[in-house]
Amino acid sequence: DVVLTQTPVSLSVTLGDQASISCRSSQSLEYSDGYTYLEWYLQKPGQSPQLLIYGVSNRFSGVPDRFIGSGSGTDFTLKISRVEPEDLGVYYCFQATHDPLTFGSGTKLEIK
């Protein structure tokens, strides 16, 4: 199975600062069709997870442009510029390139 390793495990950020989360895959996530099925999800406290980013860098409907996904192959990053209070929660990367589909173990973002 593909293992997605997220770092850091937790992150404490001052409001207005930038946060960066890394997701490293044990295998390349580029599919044979050239697409990279790497996504990012946020689970706010007490809520269901929500999709933020699909295809490495595409923001889902309604996601602010403060959320920026990047990367290729096995190394991916989610950057959150100008962190706001509503950004707190647990961030998960996810891959759908290889079977079985797998999630990273999560990064908890806290506000200082």
Place this chain on the structure above:
Amino acid sequence: EVQLVETGGGLVQPGRSLKLSCVASGFTFNNYWMSWTRQAPGKGLEWVASITNSGGSTYYPDSVKGRFTISRDNAQNTLYLQMNSLRSEDTATYYCTRLGRGWFAYWGQGTLVTVSS
């Protein structure tokens, strides 16, 4: 507005069965793949099962293959998860999800399944 409402969770003894349902609304149900994803208490997310829009193909990780069955009734806009031979490690909140731009573009509120004697 896309809505996914799960029901059927509860307390069940190890080795017994339980069937979850998810009623969908706000979109054309038979146009989309659907999935179940779960989250054990205080833990991360785990993909459980997916089904094509027609219901003709299904997919599972090894952890539930042979015990869980995903199905759908497109006439009733309903997704199901039949869970057999339940184990304590199946204790989790189960989420119904819909494919969109991302694999899990839309989520229900979840239903809690507790496997315990």
